[in-house]
Every structure is written in C-alpha cells, then in structure tokens.
Amino acid sequence: MSPSKGGIRYAESVTREEVEALACLMTLKCAVVEVPYGGAKGGVAINRGDYSPAEVERITRRFTTELHRRHLIGPDVDVPAPDFGTTAGDMAHIKDTYMQLEGQSVFGAACVTGKPVGQGGIRGREEATGLGVYFGIREFLSNKAVAAGAGLPTPWSVAASTFAIQGLGNVGYWAAHFIAKNGGRVTAVGERDGTVLDAAGVDVEALKAHLVAHKSVAGFTNGDSPSLVLVADPAAVLAADVDVLIPAALEGAITSANAHVVRAKVVAEAANGPVTAAADDVLTARGITVLPDLVLNAGGVLVSYFEVSKALAGLRFGRLTQRAEEAAMENLLSTLQNHGITITDRDRRRLVIGADERAHVYSGLEDGMCAACGETVKVAAEKGISLRIAAYYTAVSRVANALGSRGLWP
Ligand SMILES: NC(=O)C1=CN([C@@H]2O[C@H](COP(=O)(O)OP(=O)(O)OC[C@H]3O[C@@H](n4cnc5c(N)ncnc54)[C@H](OP(=O)(O)O)[C@@H]3O)[C@@H](O)[C@H]2O)C=CC1
Ligand SMILES: O=C(O)CCC(=O)C(=O)O
Incomplete structure (x- = not known):
C-alpha cells in the first residue's frame, strides 16, 4: 500500500x-x-x-x-x-x-x-504522540469495564491517579506534561542513567529542563523535595507502585524476566513494542491491563497525516475560517444582547475565538484517538478478547477490506 x-x-x-x-x-x-x-x-x-x-x-x-x-x-x-x-x-x-x-x-x-x-510543519505535531497517549489513557480508563478489569476505581479520573514514565524524550515528556496539566501525579520517571522517585510528585517540567541541561538525572532536586529518591538503576521505574506505568523509550523494556516486578495496575504502551509477547502473558495472568501501542501511540502518525494534507493543500488549517467563526460568534452575542441578555467583556473574550491551526489539530487528534479507543473497547467486549487482539482485529479487517475491495489489475 x-x-x-x-x-x-x-x-x-x-x-x-x-x-x-x-x-x-x-x-x-x-x-x-x-x-x-x-x-x-x-x-x-x-x-x-x-x-x-x-x-x-x-x-x-x-x-x-x-x-x-x-x-x-x-x-x-x-x-x-x-x-x-x-x-x-x-x-x-x-x-x-x-x-x-x-x-x-x-x-x-x-x-x-x-x-x-x-519549514512547513504543523502546530501540534511535536506534542501529538504524547498528547495522544494522554487522550488514549483517559478514554480507555474512562470505560467502566476497562477500569474495573484493571482493579481501578470507577469512575476513574486522571486527577486521582499516579503514573510512572520510562523515557522522558519526545513521547514520554509530552505524555507526562499533559497528565500533570490535567491533575495526574507523576511519581516516577526512569531515564537512561537512573530513576527519579517522589511520592509527592515529580516536577516534570523541572526534570525535563534538568535533563536538557545536564543529560543526566544526577543532581536533580525536585525543588528540594524531602520525599525525593534518586536511584542509579534506570529499570527501577518498572517496579514503581503506581496506577499506570508508561514505557516510552524503546521496545522490549518489559520481558518475561522482569514482568513480575511490575506493580502498576495498567501498562500503557507509549513506545512501540515495549512489552514482549511472553511478558504480555505474564502481565495478563497477573491481572494487569495492557493498553496496546497500536492504538495508544497512534496520535503521532495521525497528526503527521494532517501535516501532509496541509503541505499538499499549501494552506494552514483555520486560515480561511478563523475570522469568519469569530464574526459569527460576535453576531450571535450582539443578537443576544439586543434581546436583553447581558454579555460581559469577559464572556466575549472567552467565546469569540475562532479555531486556529493548533485547535484544529488537537480536535482532530482527540476525535481520532477517542474513535480508535472506543472501537477497540467495543470489539474486545463483543469478542471476549484482549484490547491488543481487538486492535489487531480492527486493523487487519480494515487492511483486508481495502485490499479485497480494490480487486486485481489487470
Ligand atoms: N516520536 C514519535 O512521534 C513516536 C514515537 N514512538 C515510539 O516512542 C518511543 C520513544 O520515541 P521518542 O520519544 O520519539 O524518542 P526520543 O529519542 O525523543 O526519546 C527517548 C527517550 O528515552 C530515553 N532512554 C533511552 N534509553 C533508556 C532507558 N534504558 N531507560 C529509560 N530511558 C531511556 C532517551 O534518553 P537519551 O536521550 O539519553 O537517549 C530519551 O529521553 C519509541 O519506541 C518510538 O518508536 C511511537 C509513535 C510516534
Ligand atoms: O508520524 C509518523 O508518520 C510516524 C510515527 C511513528 O513512527 C510511529 O507511530 O511509530
């Protein structure tokens, strides 16, 4: 193809x-x-x-x-x-x-x-994969059956949960950024040369700045937090006592040799293939839910597709519509005002905002991630299969349909 x-x-x-x-x-x-x-x-x-x-x-x-x-x-x-x-x-x-x-x-x-x-890129691609990971975790675990199956409270919320992240590169950093922004507590981060643990919460932005400056977790103080623990073993992050473990570095991070140390209730595959097939069996047998890479880190390629579309059209998303949307909202607010409804300047500033490029990208990303997670959960429930097999089922069916309906030429 x-x-x-x-x-x-x-x-x-x-x-x-x-x-x-x-x-x-x-x-x-x-x-x-x-x-x-x-x-x-x-x-x-x-x-x-x-x-x-x-x-x-x-x-x-x-x-x-x-x-x-x-x-x-x-x-x-x-x-x-x-x-x-x-x-x-x-x-x-x-x-x-x-x-x-x-x-x-x-x-x-x-x-x-x-x-x-x-250089012709699109606003939102840099953070797309990590933001998609955040949307994906939120969507999967907002489903009562998925959360209950993982032993998490229902209704589940990001703000009431703890997270561990392996790899604070592009995907890991942005996932952590959006988790923290939405109230989640990141209590462990594993990097190439060590693991940062703090039950009170790791300051993700400060750690990222430290890593950029020093290329090492050594010397990180987390704002002089008394509960900070720095461990030399980068793999210690895998054993963190959290709700959600997010491997976001390389494949094969969790194998049959170390799957028994995982204490999280959910492993969210932000990297490609971070859980080996044998480790997947061990995690499943231990009742740990795996959110599959196929869906969870698909936000990057989705926004890349928007970037290609922008380049082929030669036009920034929102360029033709942003002002028109704002004018339409202005007209609506003026009409309401003429009918005696009070519109404050604050209301006006909040409501008269046309969608710019980043807003378009975030909207398309959230929509795509929610649709993919929803379909995966539905297929898994209908067929009594894991989320990973459900994602494969959907994908293989779509590829087979696309190839089959095309037919043969000549
Ligand atoms: N970028 C994207 O849009 C997408 C990426 N992915 C997948 O996500 C994963 C990460 O990619 P990306 O974030 O782009 O890569 P980056 O290179 O930006 O980040 C990887 C991070 O992992 C760190 N790291 C390396 N080895 C270890 C280790 N043993 N323990 C802990 N941390 C380690 C790296 O540290 P250091 O800098 O010191 O090497 C770096 O901070 C890959 O599996 C990739 O295939 C999937 C979908 C899209
Ligand atoms: O953005 C893309 O086109 C590719 C992203 C990617 O490599 C991946 O999803 O693993």
Missing part, C-alpha cells in the same frame, strides 16, 4: 528485522486511526550523542540521498517522520535535501513530517 508512513530512528541497536517489524506495525497503526497510508520505518545504527550536530546533519542528508536514489522517499512513495533518536531539526534536513534533489517541487514539503513549523 502506498504512500507509506513511519518514523526514522537513530539508535545504535537498530536492526533490519526491527525496522521490518515496526513497518508492519505502522500499516496496522494507520488502519486503526484511519490514516490512508501503508506502513514504513527507517533506521540508522548510530548513537547521535557520539557525533557533533554538523556530523549528524551530514549523516541525515546522506541517508536521505540514498533513499531518494532508490525512489524510497516522496509524497506519493514514502513520507518519513521522527522516531527514537531523531528530531524536528533532522526532518528539516531531510526536507531540504529532498527539495534540492527534486528541484524545489511545490509539494516537496509533503516528503517528510514532524518538521519545524517554519
């Missing part, structure tokens, strides 16, 4: 088999959130920390050139995006290299997503 979609990762451990498996997962993920793309993935086996920014740029441009030479990149072929170890800045270099090689095609910006906004 083409065009296809999927991220490019820079990780020393990446292998061809891993990339093939992740590409397959992308086909199914696109189907789950109704993104009309096939699946793809790319990988470069480097640890970017070993290279200077200029060297990483040369590696990125060289890789893009090789993709172009093999006709493996372009709006109607394959459209990469960020993944583990890659950034919006790398996507800008991919776009620029492609544009140089293509002779500045008007659709060139649609060759890659996750670009900076000034």
Whole structure:
C-alpha cells in the first residue's frame, strides 16, 4: 500500500528485522486511526550523542540521498517522520535535501513530517504522540469495564491517579506534561542513567529542563523535595507502585524476566513494542491491563497525516475560517444582547475565538484517538478478547477490506 508512513530512528541497536517489524506495525497503526497510508520505518545504527550536530546533519542528508536514489522517499512513495533518536531539526534536513534533489517541487514539503513549523510543519505535531497517549489513557480508563478489569476505581479520573514514565524524550515528556496539566501525579520517571522517585510528585517540567541541561538525572532536586529518591538503576521505574506505568523509550523494556516486578495496575504502551509477547502473558495472568501501542501511540502518525494534507493543500488549517467563526460568534452575542441578555467583556473574550491551526489539530487528534479507543473497547467486549487482539482485529479487517475491495489489475 502506498504512500507509506513511519518514523526514522537513530539508535545504535537498530536492526533490519526491527525496522521490518515496526513497518508492519505502522500499516496496522494507520488502519486503526484511519490514516490512508501503508506502513514504513527507517533506521540508522548510530548513537547521535557520539557525533557533533554538523556530523549528524551530514549523516541525515546522506541517508536521505540514498533513499531518494532508490525512489524510497516522496509524497506519493514514502513520507518519513521522527522516531527514537531523531528530531524536528533532522526532518528539516531531510526536507531540504529532498527539495534540492527534486528541484524545489511545490509539494516537496509533503516528503517528510514532524518538521519545524517554519519549514512547513504543523502546530501540534511535536506534542501529538504524547498528547495522544494522554487522550488514549483517559478514554480507555474512562470505560467502566476497562477500569474495573484493571482493579481501578470507577469512575476513574486522571486527577486521582499516579503514573510512572520510562523515557522522558519526545513521547514520554509530552505524555507526562499533559497528565500533570490535567491533575495526574507523576511519581516516577526512569531515564537512561537512573530513576527519579517522589511520592509527592515529580516536577516534570523541572526534570525535563534538568535533563536538557545536564543529560543526566544526577543532581536533580525536585525543588528540594524531602520525599525525593534518586536511584542509579534506570529499570527501577518498572517496579514503581503506581496506577499506570508508561514505557516510552524503546521496545522490549518489559520481558518475561522482569514482568513480575511490575506493580502498576495498567501498562500503557507509549513506545512501540515495549512489552514482549511472553511478558504480555505474564502481565495478563497477573491481572494487569495492557493498553496496546497500536492504538495508544497512534496520535503521532495521525497528526503527521494532517501535516501532509496541509503541505499538499499549501494552506494552514483555520486560515480561511478563523475570522469568519469569530464574526459569527460576535453576531450571535450582539443578537443576544439586543434581546436583553447581558454579555460581559469577559464572556466575549472567552467565546469569540475562532479555531486556529493548533485547535484544529488537537480536535482532530482527540476525535481520532477517542474513535480508535472506543472501537477497540467495543470489539474486545463483543469478542471476549484482549484490547491488543481487538486492535489487531480492527486493523487487519480494515487492511483486508481495502485490499479485497480494490480487486486485481489487470
Ligand atoms: N516520536 C514519535 O512521534 C513516536 C514515537 N514512538 C515510539 O516512542 C518511543 C520513544 O520515541 P521518542 O520519544 O520519539 O524518542 P526520543 O529519542 O525523543 O526519546 C527517548 C527517550 O528515552 C530515553 N532512554 C533511552 N534509553 C533508556 C532507558 N534504558 N531507560 C529509560 N530511558 C531511556 C532517551 O534518553 P537519551 O536521550 O539519553 O537517549 C530519551 O529521553 C519509541 O519506541 C518510538 O518508536 C511511537 C509513535 C510516534
Ligand atoms: O508520524 C509518523 O508518520 C510516524 C510515527 C511513528 O513512527 C510511529 O507511530 O511509530
């Protein structure tokens, strides 16, 4: 199926088999959130920390050139995006290299997503995967049967729950940001060189700033919190006593060898494949609910699809409608006022807001995540299967229908 979609990762451990498996997962993920793309993935086996920014740029441009030479990149072929170890800045270099090689095609910006906004990116893509993880956890656990099955109170609320996060990179940070913003308490964060534990709550923004500045959890004070504990073992996060554990680093974080240490009631797969098949069996046998990656981290590719649509249309979402929406609301408020209803300046400021690009993106992301979670819960209940198998069932059915109804040519 083409065009296809999927991220490019820079990780020393990446292998061809891993990339093939992740590409397959992308086909199914696109189907789950109704993104009309096939699946793809790319990988470069480097640890970017070993290279200077200029060297990483040369590696990125060289890789893009090789993709172009093999006709493996372009709006109607394959459209990469960020993944583990890659950034919006790398996507800008991919776009620029492609544009140089293509002779500045008007659709060139649609060759890659996750670009900076000034390079044709879309507002909301940077946080999309993490925000989608937040929407997904909220939707799954707002379902009474899912929450009760996990041993959580019903009705469940983010604000009354505790969370542990492995990996405070793009996905992990934004998931933590939106959880904290909505009142959830993040009490454990595992990073490459250690775990931060604080039952009173970890200040996610302060920890992120510390990691950016020092590249290590060492020396983090959490505002001199007396309940702070720093542990040298990065895997200690997996044993945190929380409601929801969110692995958001690499695959295979929870295996049959360590699944028994998990104390959370729910494992929310923000990373791709963080729970191995054998570990999934162990968690299920222990009554721990797994929210599957196929659905939970699909917000990234969904918003990438919006970014491609923007680039192909050559128009920012909301540009034609924002003022018209505001004028319509102004007219409505004036009419109400003419009928004797008092409208304060505060009401006016709150209500006269047309949807800008970010509002459009958040709306489409929330809608897509809610629909995918709802369908997964429905299929799981109807068929008496796990959420993961239900997500696969939906995805495989959609791909089969798309291929079957197309027929054969010639
Ligand atoms: N970016 C996206 O839009 C999407 C990403 N995903 C998946 O989400 C996962 C994370 O991707 P992303 O956030 O983009 O990647 P990033 O590179 O932005 O973040 C990964 C984070 O994990 C940390 N880390 C590395 N090893 C460990 C470890 N052993 N224990 C704890 N933390 C560790 C990294 O630290 P350090 O910086 O020191 O390496 C980094 O902070 C991947 O599985 C990816 O495939 C899925 C959907 C979309
Ligand atoms: O945004 C995209 O196109 C791809 C995201 C991705 O790599 C993933 O969902 O694993």
